[in-house]
Amino acid sequence: MKARLKIRRGGAYERFEVPFEPGQTVLDGLRWIRAQRDPSLAIRFSCINANACKECMMRVDGKTVYACTTRLAEGEMTLEPLPNKKLVKDLVTEIAPPDERLK
Amino acid sequence: MRLQADVLVVGSGAAGMYAAIAAARAGAEVLLVDRSLIGRGGATVMAQMTVAVAVGEEEPDHWEHHLADTLKAGRGLCDPALSQLLCEEGPACIREMDAWGVGWARRDGHLAQVHAPGHDRKRCVYVDFLNTGPAVSKTLRARVQRIGEIRRVGELLVHELAVRDGGCVGAHAMHVSSGESISIAAKATILATGGLTRLYARNSASVNMGGDGYALALRAGAELVDMEFVQFFPIGHLAPRLVGMDPIMWDPFRYKLGGRLLNSEMKEFLPEAGRYVSARDVATSGILKEVAASRGSPHGGVWLSFQHCSEAVLREAFGPVIERLAANGIDLTRQPVEVAPIAHYHMGGVRVDRDMQTGLPQLFAAGEAVGGANGANRLSGNAITEAVAFGRRAGERAAALAARMSLVSPKPHSWARPWEGKINPAAEIVRLQAVMNEHVGPLRARNGLERALSSITDLAPVCAELEAPRAGLDPEWVDMQDLRNMRLVAECVIRAALERTESRGAHQREDFPETSEAWQRHLTHRA
Numbered sequence: 001m002k003a004r005l006k007i008r009r010g011g012a013y014e015r016f017e018v019p020f021e022p023g024q025t026v027l028d029g030l031r032w033i034r035a036q037r038d039p040s041l042a043i044r045f046s047c048i049n050a051n052a053c054k055e056c057m058m059r060v061d062g063k064t065v066y067a068c069t070t071r072l073a074e075g076e077m078t079l080e081p082l083p084n085k086k087l088v089k090d091l092v093t094e095i096a097p098p099d100e101r102l103k
Numbered sequence: 104m105r106l107q108a109d110v111l112v113v114g115s116g117a118a119g120m121y122a123a124i125a126a127a128r129a130g131a132e133v134l135l136v137d138r139s140l141i142g143r144g145g146a147t148v149m150a151q152m153t154v155a156v157a158v159g160e161e162e163p164d165h166w167e168h169h170l171a172d173t174l175k176a177g178r179g180l181c182d183p184a185l186s187q188l189l190c191e192e193g194p195a196c197i198r199e200m201d202a203w204g205v206g207w208a209r210r211d212g213h214l215a216q217v218h219a220p221g222h223d224r225k226r227c228v229y230v231d232f233l234n235t236g237p238a239v240s241k242t243l244r245a246r247v248q249r250i251g252e253i254r255r256v257g258e259l260l261v262h263e264l265a266v267r268d269g270g271c272v273g274a275h276a277m278h279v280s281s282g283e284s285i286s287i288a289a290k291a292t293i294l295a296t297g298g299l300t301r302l303y304a305r306n307s308a309s310v311n312m313g314g315d316g317y318a319l320a321l322r323a324g325a326e327l328v329d330m331e332f333v334q335f336f337p338i339g340h341l342a343p344r345l346v347g348m349d350p351i352m353w354d355p356f357r358y359k360l361g362g363r364l365l366n367s368e369m370k371e372f373l374p375e376a377g378r379y380v381s382a383r384d385v386a387t388s389g390i391l392k393e394v395a396a397s398r399g400s401p402h403g404g405v406w407l408s409f410q411h412c413s414e415a416v417l418r419e420a421f422g423p424v425i426e427r428l429a430a431n432g433i434d435l436t437r438q439p440v441e442v443a444p445i446a447h448y449h450m451g452g453v454r455v456d457r458d459m460q461t462g463l464p465q466l467f468a469a470g471e472a473v474g475g476a477n478g479a480n481r482l483s484g485n486a487i488t489e490a491v492a493f494g495r496r497a498g499e500r501a502a503a504l505a506a507r508m509s510l511v512s513p514k515p516h517s518w519a520r521p522w523e524g525k526i527n528p529a530a531e532i533v534r535l536q537a538v539m540n541e542h543v544g545p546l547r548a549r550n551g552l553e554r555a556l557s558s559i560t561d562l563a564p565v566c567a568e569l570e571a572p573r574a575g576l577d578p579e580w581v582d583m584q585d586l587r588n589m590r591l592v593a594e595c596v597i598r599a600a601l602e603r604t605e606s607r608g609a610h611q612r613e614d615f616p617e618t619s620e621a622w623q624r625h626l627t628h629r630a
Binding site: 021022023024025031034035036039040041042043045046047048049050051052053054055066068069071088089092094095096097099100101102 | 148256257310349527
């Protein structure tokens with residue numbers, strides 16, 4: 001099966017075709033893109049699949065979700081960074097508590 | 104930009120956070136840094152299981168009994184002084200965290216303790232439901248936040264230790280989200296960077312467990328020990344695909360409910376009779392042998408069944424977790440799941456003495472980054488105990504040393520050359536993980552190890568020196584620094600696995616199946 005991920009990168013959107021098996025997640029798809037298509041794509045995650053670190057939060061089709069627990073689906077899915085946080089790059093936003101930032 | 108501290112702690116899992124607390128308590132100004140967010144990455148937050156500690160609340164116990172079990176599980180290779188520290192200091196740390204409100208499960212007014220494989224009695228405390236690691240992380244995080252002497256900085260990736268006059272004087276780091284180079288001056292430095300499970304395609308840890316601390320220590324001149332001993336957790340979840348849960352979650356299920364490990368003929372192949380008694384190294388090789396004999400499950404593991412349990416029993420034992428399984432389409436009363444070994448923990452690591460001091464003056468290590476306490480095979484429940492006991496000791500000793508030292512500025516760091524980016528490092532990491540999984544897993548043989556070594560050696564030229572990061576968040580640079588460290592650490596694991604021509608604990612050589620008395624010794628690595 002194939003999902004088409006429409007990813008907001010700065011001011012524009014970029015589309016990637018991602019092959020997947022049922023059960024795989026948006027984070028699996030993003031990691032596949034980085035290894036197979038474009039390593040410059042910036043994403044934030046730590047625990048990969050366990051929903052423990054809570055770092056991979058983003059907007060998928062307008063809803064705020066964790067990429068690691070959202071399943072890939074056939075057709076187009078729109079991925080955007082969190083709208084209420086300062087954008088760092090691509091899907092990465094500034095989510096660290098203010099007193100844990102460098103400045 | 105420059106930062107400075109009496110004690111620099113690299114890594115904010117349980118070991119790093121406990122070290123920071125202990126160092127601050129001993130009077131040090133502490134800088135606690137993490138490449139991820141503080142207290143969120145690393146292995147601790149992922150631990151859903153139990154903590155082995157001789158508090159003797161469920162039945163009488165003494166740390167010497169815990170030590171005897173730890174040494175036995177270590178198959179003759181534990182560093183007894185480190186194992187003793189873990190077992191003897193564990194209870195005080197667990198009680199201290201209890202006072203800080205971690206919420207250890209209780210029964211009839213005392214701490215609940217369960218019996219885990221390899222222990223001679225009920226010794227393992229936990230936090231319901233499957234919440235041990237998150238509760239430990241959250242408790243230590245809250246504690247760290249309340250101590251003014253601890254400055255916390257996330258997204259700071261240490262890529263090199265700073266050495267002057269034969270001692271560690273701090274570190275060079277990169278601020279991940281801005282790309283800015285940061286130099287850190289510290290009187291003492293503690294590596295609490297965890298293990299190396301990211302070297303394997305199938306692993307149960309977070310993405311920052313690529314052996315950073317081992318590579319940093321090795322390049323700076325410290326010694327590594329026991330690198331061939333990678334623990335595979337025998338019953339890591341395999342299928343159907345499960346999201347939002349740690350793949351090692353079946354461990355607490357087995358503590359509470361027994362469960363049966365079955366081959367394709369639906370027969371038990373370990374001498375367990377529905378009880379959870381097999382040590383990790385024994386269960387791992389037992390499962391892989393069933394798979395090799397074509398008696399595995401469809402995805403290449405074995406079956407784990409809790410079909411003897413009613414829904415009421417399951418719900419009483421695991422409450423909301425049963426709903427999370429249902430959301431993944433799994434009903435344990437009706438179906439077994441598939442499980443298979445998964446890279447879980449590393450027994451080897453940075454060599455330290457009882458004070459957690461490495462061979463490089465002013466450099467300490469703590470937690471999984473340390474090698475030796477668990478020998479050739481770790482007993483279930485010892486990892487968090489090791490993290491907190493070693494973290495506390497390292498923090499105290501680093502603070503005491505820092506009080507006698509003066510601050511020395513690291514020499515400015517210079518990059519070998521500007522970024523050229525000749526390879527896709529994300530793709531190379533995936534390839535390295537596949538090679539390690541295929542040839543350097545729990546069952547090893549000369550041919551496969553040599554193939555892995557040659558593949559890893561091919562990567563050496565592109566990993567020789569780190570190129571300069573570009574401005575802003577540069578995920579390719581981060582991958583490249585990870586690949587460089589992973590490659591170096593993988594080479595240590597493979598070379599030691601090749602050299603050890605015997606089978607012992609987590610290191611099983613198909614071409615040398617016997618344990619040899621002559622090999623009851625340690626292999627070490629130096630740059």
